[in-house]
Amino acid sequence: MASQSPRRAPFIVIEGLDRSGKTTQTSRLYARLKETGTQANLIKFPDRTTTIGQMIxxxxxxxxxxxxxxxxxxxxxxxxxxxxxxxxxxxxxxPVVCDRYAFSGITFSGSKVNSEGEPLLPFEWCRSPDIGLPAPDIVFFFDITPEKAKERGGYGEERYEKEEMQLRVRDSFHRIGREMGTTWVTIDAGRERDQVEQDVWKLVEPLVKEGVDGPVTKL
Ligand code: T5A
Ligand code: NA
Structure with a gap:
């Protein structure tokens, strides 16, 4: 009798611009999974609790x-x-639900410019330290215009929360999305919380129910 290889749980990432609602929706997803009988692990990057996280x-x-x-x-x-x-x-x-991942790493660092507006760090250099990390099975990219994001109480005081920077980051996310293919799902994050939650749940529910075939892939 052929033994069936066990299916593993999915790695679900929510990425996007500042104020796009990532933390709101990763918390909602985690809670909804729990309500429907699935205990997940919820993580967030940067994880500011570690020694490295405190430096960040x-x-x-x-x-x-x-x-x-x-x-x-x-x-x-x-x-x-x-x-x-x-x-x-x-x-x-x-399942692991993750609030930001390596894509934020590449887009934010890669969008830093000098006083002449030239990139400070080459894109491939930015990508290399994350090579080999567990790869997500699905990435929800929360897309929002800077105008919409600003309506949400405005950007805060943190270093990258400036409109020009956010526009470069947005372009960079779009570029990565085109390379990623079907793993990358763009969500219009400028809508009501419930609508965004519903779009995410529609794709996560079957993924969690059915599980994923094969080993964890790598970036
Ligand atoms: N960074 C990060 C790097 O440079 N390199 C890296 O490798 C990584 C991982 C901090 C910075 O670090 C950079 C990117 C960032 O600039 P962070 O700690 O994730 O990253 O940032 P936070 O400030 O915690 O989070 P964000 O600003 O990104 O916000 P979120 O999580 O997208 O949004 P959220 O859910 O907190 O919502 C923001 C506000 O909007 C409301 C919420 O209630 C809240 O008030 N809101 C909505 N309002 C209307 N409609 C909706 N649909 C709404 N959803 C949420
Ligand atoms: Na957040």
Whole structure:
């Protein structure tokens, strides 16, 4: 009798611009999974609770200065801190819901410019430290115009929360999305919370129910 290889749980990432509602929707998704009988792991990057995360937090609040390359590598290291936990969770059958991931790393660092408006860090250099991390099975990209995002209480005080920066980041996310194919799902995040939640749930519910075939893939 042929033994069926066990299916693993999905790795679900919500990415997007600042104020697009990622934290709102990852929390809603986590809660909805729980209500329907699935205990997931909810994680967020940057994870500001670790030693590396505290350095990132201080940099984002402009309480400290760091070389652009150094902070990029810290963001990536912050993901590597959780890489084996993510993989183990998926293999054990527990879905992982993640608020931002390597795509934020690439788009934000890659969108930094000098006073002449030229990129500070080459795109391929930005991509390389995340190569080998667990790859998501689905990425919801929360797309929103800077005007819409501003209506949500305006951007805060953090380092990258400036309109020009957000526009470059948005273009960069669109570029990555075109390369990613079907794993990448663009969501109009400028709508009501319930509508956004419904769109995410429509795709997550079957993925969690059916599970995923094969090993955890890598970025
Ligand atoms: N970064 C991050 C890097 O440079 N490199 C990296 O590798 C990574 C991982 C901090 C910064 O770090 C950069 C990117 C960022 O600039 P963060 O800690 O995730 O990243 O940022 P936060 O400030 O926590 O979160 P965001 O600003 O991105 O906001 P969210 O999570 O997208 O939005 P959320 O859910 O908090 O909602 C914002 C507000 O809008 C309301 C909410 O109630 C809230 O008030 N809202 C809505 N209002 C109307 N309609 C809706 N549909 C709404 N949904 C939410
Ligand atoms: Na957030």
């Amino acid at each position: 937090d201080s940099y984002l609040r402009s309480a400290s200065e760091l070389d652009d390359r150094a902070v990029h590598l810290l963001f990536s290291a912050n993901r590597w801190e959780l890489a084996s936990m993510i993989e183990k969770s998926l293999i054990a059958g527990t």
